[in-house]
Amino acid sequence: MxxxxxxxxxxxxxxxxxxxxxxxxxxxxxxxxxxxxxxxxxxxxxxxxxxxxxxxxxxxxxxxxxxxxxxxLSKVSDWVERYRSLWEAKFDSLEAYLGKLEAKKKKYGKKKS
CATH class of the missing domain: 1.10.10.10 (Winged helix-like DNA-binding domain superfamily/Winged helix DNA-binding domain)
Structure with a gap:
């Protein structure tokens, strides 16, 4: 088999x-x-x-x-490689979103004196 x-x-x-x-x-x-x-x-x-x-x-x-x-094992590597761009795009999107949240936190988180 x-x-x-x-x-x-x-x-x-x-x-x-x-x-x-x-x-x-x-x-x-x-x-x-x-x-x-x-x-x-x-x-x-x-x-x-x-x-x-x-x-x-x-x-x-x-x-x-x-x-x-x-x-x-190159078969496994080839299979994973097909999905790399999909995951990289998702991680890039997450990074951008987290950057926006951090910017809002800095903008509205500062106390006025």
Missing amino acids: RRDVFQGIADPTRREILNMIAHKSLNVNSVAANFEVSRTAIYKHIKILTECGLVVVRQQGRERYCEARLKK
Whole structure:
């Protein structure tokens, strides 16, 4: 089953696994040791990340190592980028509104002597 990259990053545990192995491959036991869930649960998360194409598990002797394949995260970046101008416009509008409120506060907030 091939999953979508968005499914891979939907869970905070999977995001943390990706964060852990982003710069250095780790064996599955090392990954599991960092979480308070069962090793079986971590294996399931790694399986989903593998199905999404974000992780490759390779056998080295008796150990299984997880390696991140982060190139597919560009799909997430591309999706977010489509909405950047919309959010920037809303933040610019909010900034202008707050500026007007501050100006009114200064104008009418001063007490006359």
